[in-house]
Amino acid sequence: MRSIVVLGGGYAGLHAFSNLRARLGAQIKRGEIGLTLISRDGHHTYHGWTGEVLAGDLPVRSTLTELQPLLGNAFIKGNVLSADLEGRTLTVDTENGDQVIAYDHLVMAAGSTDPFDRIPGLAQNGWCVKNTRDMQKLVTWLEDLDASNLRPRNVVVIGGGLAGVETVSALAARYARLGGRKVNVRLVSSSKELLPALRPAFGHIADRAVQTLEGQGVSIKSGNRVAMIEADHIVLDDGQVIGSDLSIVAAGVSFQTLQGTEALPRNAAGQIVADRNLRVRGFDNIWVAGDIAAAAHPGTGEPCPTNALWAMKQGDCVGRNIARQLRGQSLKAFNFRGLGQAAGLAGQSGITELWGLQFTGRLAWVIRVLFFAWFMPSHRGALSVLAQFGANLGSAALEAAFGRRDAAGSVSDSQAAVANMPGRLR
CATH class of the missing domain: 3.50.50.60 (FAD/NAD(P)-binding domain)
Structure with missing residues (x-):
């Protein structure tokens, strides 16, 4: 055999x-x-x-x-x-x-793996979100703070690509929804412009993402690398110190x-x-x-x-x-040339490039959600996520009519549990 x-x-x-x-x-x-x-x-x-x-x-x-x-x-x-x-x-x-x-x-x-060896202090004082265990610890920590009506004063996301933009927009949305004490949310990017991989060909959606972040009150620091992450601040490569109670790296791998x-x-x-x-x-x-x-x-x-x-x-x-x-047949060269790229932004909004076409706003978000759900490894998991998004949209409509939700993350356990059920491998 x-x-x-x-x-x-x-x-x-x-x-x-x-x-x-x-x-x-x-x-x-x-x-x-x-x-x-x-x-x-x-x-x-x-x-x-x-x-x-x-x-x-x-x-x-x-x-x-x-x-x-x-x-x-x-x-x-x-x-x-x-x-x-x-x-x-x-x-x-x-x-x-x-x-x-x-x-x-x-x-x-x-x-x-996450790039813990790339930035001094990251392993001790920062967070990455690629590893599930780290993500679970981070979310649990955020939820514990929410339950205690506590907020970090300063949040810094490191990385000017799609992952960094998506992460910082999500955190800004989380704290805007919770209300209370203002949280300063910043994005630090080593590139001079955010989303350099989209430019210049897809500069329209890149610029729209920047506008969305600015509309959320996110401060953007471009053109600097992070040299050190400490417990309550980060140090840039030019010596500048930026306060940070929560530092998340969303760039680079090892x-x-x-x-x-x-x-x-x-x-x-x-x-x-x-x-x-x-x-x-x-x-x-x-x-x-x-x-x-x-x-x-x-x-x-x-x-x-x-x-x-x-x-x-x-x-x-x-x-x-x-x-x-x-089977003794000739091999076929890898010939995939790409389909597109996307990032979710606050308020069921987003940016999407699909086969060279650029989309923004709610339409971009819907395209992204359907596209991503299709590529999930099980049908049940995909249906669970789509059901939750539908519930979120309904909740947002009620919120607009009757007031803000009391807490972030009011997700349905019964819907989420479906994702853990066996599903057919695509």
Whole structure:
């Protein structure tokens, strides 16, 4: 029996697994091929709703999809300790002790980690929102403050890309809705203009995002990097000190090297270098997809973006090519060139670029929500989120008629719980 092992339960890993299961299902049922996915976490985290979670419009659990119901016996929850590339084995720390798992084809799709090593003081005094545990701790802390009628005096979000803009808009909306003592909300960006990836081609929606933030009262500091994060302030690279009781980094990622994989080619950032078919360069049985992949954009030759949609499409490509290689067919180069990009803003508003078309306001938000819901790993999770958004819109209408909600995050437990139910893997 030939064995395929996928490392990582994120976007790339799930899409590679799903594609392989769809294409090789008959051989898997006959026991000719073994397919396994290994993940340290027992759930998949969907980051598309980070802004809504921070604003209090969705609970953290609505972003989680349990892997066991999706993958069944093909799923192993464990931490991969090391790899033996010559022996084609992995050593995995599981609940039942260390296991040695053999593979014929290996998919490296473990993604990236938050950049705690990039900014001094971040690990001790700041927050990141990529990791589910960190997000849950942050949201719990914010809710505890809300319940005590306490507010941070100064909030700083670091990062001038889509994630930073979405995060700072969500926090500004949260505190505007709660009322009470004014909270100073700031966005710090190393680029001279916010959303540089959108400019100049999509400058219209980039400018609209800036206007929205300014309308929310967000102070924007551009052209400076953060040199240090302290408990009650941050220090910029020019020595300027900005007060901050809550510092959140929404920019940058780091990459870890699995013991035993040091021979794999990597770029300066630590990503694994892929060929145009998404095989690891120099290896015929190791594949790479997602943030950890240094893959060339098929149109520009520049590095592919490190975001969810590109990870999904790379996972699809890897799954397709492994199946083709096992059948003796020629491989197909990764040829995805992008669909669009979007960010949610306060008040069910947003900016969206889709196939080169630019949208703003409520229409942009609706397009983004439907687009993101479609790419969630389970139908039930997507329906749960859509139901919650519908409830939020109804609540907003009542609020406009009868007054403000008492607290942020008044989400329905029954609706949110649906996201934890088993759902069909797309």
